[in-house]
Amino acid sequence: MSSQSATSPQAAAAISPREKYYFLARRLHSITGLMFSGFVCFHLLVNATILASGESFEFCVEKIHILEHMGLLVPVEMATIFFPIAFHALFGIVILLTSQPNMTDYAYGGNIRYTLQRWSAVVILVFLVMHIWHMHWLGKPFGGAQFDPENATSTAASAMQSWALWAPIYALGVLATAFHLANGVWTALITWGVTIGPRSQKVSGYVCAALGAFLLVAGLGAVRGFMTYQIPADGEEAAVVEQANGDDH
């Protein structure tokens, strides 16, 4: 024990696991949120390449899947995306349960964002489960996994166009994510003691709002891009893929 704690050795001995790891867990919650934020920025920007052309998106997906040939895609995905967001979501539920929102009594900007941060978290959690089922190979055993990296653009577009409600669901998911991410980065800067005074917090607020708005535009653009993409007939697509492969070799 440190010399200063001589007054309370009993208190130090009685520290519960919750007491011991609470701070660490809260800070990990912040770090994992930032990690997933990085992924979301990357993910939405890659998706937005559909606005350039179907081939652009396919090109990006192909480059990402270089990791697969190295046997690294799944480990990298698990370590930097899945486990962080799983921890963030699970511990987020714990945090959510300690909250007692009072937005109607105290309708201040910060308090409204605090409440929206919690509502958007719930929206994102539901959306993510649907999204992973819908697009990711993890959804395969449950009849999902409509996205195939080998035919990235056409399968993503047909997945998006397979149900009329996917477009509004994805738009809502993107909206909740853009807000939660922007506000989360803003609060993380306070949590870690980067922005301390009211003025710096105001400035960082504008920067984070701009980031959120940018991601919202990119994400909604991607949704629109896939909704309006003309899926080529089987023969045509084979030709496109052939051509793309031909360019590479």
Next chain:
Amino acid sequence: MSKKVKVNIKRQDSPDSGSYWQSFELPVEDGMNVTTILLRIAATPTTVEGEKVAPVAYDACCLEEVCGACSMRINGKVRQACSALVHNLLDEQPEITLEPMTKFPRVRDLLVDRRRLFEGLKRVKAWVPVDGYGERGKPDRMSQPDQEESYPLSRCMSCGCCMEACPQYNDKDDFVGPHAISQAILFNTIPAGKPLEDERLDALAAAGGIAACGNAQNCVKVCPKDIPLTTSIAKAGRATTFHTIKRFLTR
């Protein structure tokens, strides 16, 4: 002078009994505040229905917003009864609504037990250690900028407004409260408080400490003393970050 004000009060007879509403009507006086209203009701406790009832129990002391005793929910928002002037309140809405604070156990009517507030100050050791026989000598002098930064924090009067408005301060968590975080920063800044600096940071890095803050920032909005509570909270965030890393590396 003949203008009257209707006051709706949320009452409760004992800590365990349920609450109920009663309305009173009384003439508006010049410079009247909410404490005056409660004083007048105590003199003639008759409801608008003409029923004679027990006087409304309430807390008040200094009547000049420095003691923190008379915090209550006035028209839905927490503030001091003594500095809530009736003519200002009537500009906002035609009637006045008084409720006890919700985050502290109710004793009776508008009286609450604010013990948890002081327990928070104890958790972060918000004091200058002077026990014992040893000569401590004079603490270092504070620089002028440090004094100017610390003085606003010393205005805290333990009124409970920041806790009442905080969505993270409730029965579901053991959050120490914005006031305690700010006092910990105050005593860690003043030279006489330095000997307990690490222990205060230990307390802030414990469960229910700084990490329980959800950054809703209501505290700084409702603080009647304009204390920069969110600045203290961010400072505590930075200090606990370095403190826990140091603790880990030196262990």
